[in-house]
Amino acid sequence: MTAESERRTEIMDAVERLLARGGVNAVTMRAVAAEADVSLRLVQYYGSTKDQLLGATLDRLADKSVERWQARTRRQRECASPRDIVESFFDEALPTDRESRGFHRVGVSLEGLAITDPDVAGRAYQKHLKELADHLTGLLQSDDRSAPAARLLAWEVMGLAHGLGTLLMTGQLSEPEARTLITNYLERLGPQLCL
Amino acid sequence: MTAESERRTEIMDAVERLLARGGVNAVTMRAVAAEADVSLRLVQYYGSTKDQLLGATLDRLADKSVERWQARTRRQRECASPRDIVESFFDEALPTDRESRGFHRVGVSLEGLAITDPDVAGRAYQKHLKELADHLTGLLQSDDRSAPAARLLAWEVMGLAHGLGTLLMTGQLSEPEARTLITNYLERLGPQLCL
Incomplete structure (x- = not known):
């Protein structure tokens, strides 16, 4: 890693910590x-506006999140049924530890931007959602499940994971309750996931 | 309506319009x-801080939303199966017209507050979620469905509706796609909703 890219990483790490603590x-x-712990000039050099800095940081966060989840599904590859895929998606998506x-928190902040004043950060959030949906759709597609059907299922899973995340974060739902809820949901989905 | 409560209503209407356009x-x-179109002093008289003003406006919005949905379920009372209840919840919750x-948009803004810097508006959002969950749980409870089971189902429906709202608002999902997705979901839920 060059000194420049190292500096860039440090700055994006700082943006990520600020976002995670206090939102946009x-x-x-x-x-x-x-x-x-750098000068204002240096921050401006790496991202000339707040939006650019946010956009770049979110892109990196989104990549990390998708990669983390892909690594998990790769590890499970030999036994990765559609049910395992969906289950591991929930595991990865639910805010149950400090990092997630x-x-x-970052996601909700950017969602707020995306739907009120779409800008760089808002577009980055939309790109992130689309990439996630594309990837999940690809995994769920099969000889018996068409691409449109797989996409609807991917959106359903993404939508539910997002909504449950909110209920967890606002203290409505406990983590064990969320797990039971997901088990119920997967059981209902079971017959479809065997395809 | 007295002049004072009329003035109060006008101010909260203004907060609501600002929220709907540009978020918190x-x-x-x-x-x-x-x-x-009133003086700053008058706004301060009705809500001494921004948080108090937001909290009061959200309380009113939440009441309106629950009332609108209750009115709909009351109209359907004679044939309101659990499936009808859940379906009308989605109809009411999905952001498919200007008002919703x-x-x-208001909900996401307040969610952002609730999970980063919980304050009056954040607490109002949590209270709103809890009231919605209580009401839906009550409707879904039956001789065959215990209160805890009804609550898990209520949360699942609320979570999915919230997440789908985000996918709709960010342009990932079209309204017809959302409707198909909900039909698929309700069909899967069907056997349970007959209880």
């Missing part, structure tokens, strides 16, 4: 400089 | 005064 409002060029809670 | 960030005491899109 906590990210200002000055706060990033303080958090990364931070990621959910 | 668009709501400042000054912006509310301009939108309601505005409401979803």
